[in-house]
Amino acid sequence: xxxxxxxxxxxxxxxxxxxxxxxxxxxxxxxxxxxxxxxxxxxxxxxxxxxxxxxxxxxxxxxxxxxxxxxxxxxxxxxxxxxxxxxxxxxxxxxxxxxxxxxxxxxxxxxxxxxxxxxxxxxxxxxxxxxxxxxxxxxxxxxxxxxxxxxxxxxxxxxxxxxxxxxxxxxxxxxxxxxxxxxxxxxxxxxxxxxxxxxxxxxxxxxxxxxxxxxxxxxxxxxxxxxxxxxxxxxxxxxxxxxxxxxxxxxxxxxxxxxxxxxxxxxxxxxxx
Numbered sequence: 001x002x003x004x005x006x007x008x009x010x011x012x013x014x015x016x017x018x019x020x021x022x023x024x025x026x027x028x029x030x031x032x033x034x035x036x037x038x039x040x041x042x043x044x045x046x047x048x049x050x051x052x053x054x055x056x057x058x059x060x061x062x063x064x065x066x067x068x069x070x071x072x073x074x075x076x077x078x079x080x081x082x083x084x085x086x087x088x089x090x091x092x093x094x095x096x097x098x099x100x101x102x103x104x105x106x107x108x109x110x111x112x113x114x115x116x117x118x119x120x121x122x123x124x125x126x127x128x129x130x131x132x133x134x135x136x137x138x139x140x141x142x143x144x145x146x147x148x149x150x151x152x153x154x155x156x157x158x159x160x161x162x163x164x165x166x167x168x169x170x171x172x173x174x175x176x177x178x179x180x181x182x183x184x185x186x187x188x189x190x191x192x193x194x195x196x197x198x199x200x201x202x203x204x205x206x207x208x209x210x211x212x213x214x215x216x217x218x219x220x221x222x223x224x225x226x227x228x229x230x231x232x233x234x235x236x237x238x239x240x241x242x243x244x245x246x247x248x249x250x251x252x253x254x255x256x257x258x259x260x261x262x263x264x265x266x267x268x269x270x271x272x273x
Contacts, residue, residue, distance in 0.1 A: 004108040007105050016116065029069075058137070060202070075222065081182060083170070083174065151230070160243065172185045174260050218253065
């Protein structure tokens, strides 16, 4: 696996090269959080009950702030556009003859990007957020040992969330072998992921059977489930179940990606030939 570590390093270096863009994106995320807080203040101020779909006002604020930080760290990568650009400029042919896995190359690059964001932005913002939440009484820590266990399980869930999201992007990138409409594919993918992963709303806010279906789908493992583990909304045993579901969906999606790539790579054409 040593031959793939340069791609991990490249992902980190790419983020370092565009630090201004990273800080601008973080500023946009912060502004979104301000809007979200004001929105939920209005919702709960006019609610007939202090608990809406299993969430109090304090719980929903904690959830959305942590979710947006998590999405900033883990739900952004260049895998899809990287594949599309290689198809368009013809360098895909060179990639096929290199003695490395085409899939692992993108996966390690994504891990490098997310690792940089976690170290530079994620850990500081999450630490400050938890201190503020605990001081304000928005979050309660049962015990240090239990909280430490939840952090450890969260890190595992986060790794598989990053891997699963990259696989989704990889599948969309492989679909670019059939069409160069990467923007449309990316827009569709983002809508589906944001809606069913719990970034826009906790899945318990979905009506009736739709909530149960959304929890079964793989997208809950991209955001809501790791965040639930981190904020101790689920117990240790349930955390293991949620991580198991992430691993299962990751394996299924990797199989789909492999089969799709094997078929698409035989039919790929680049612009001009």
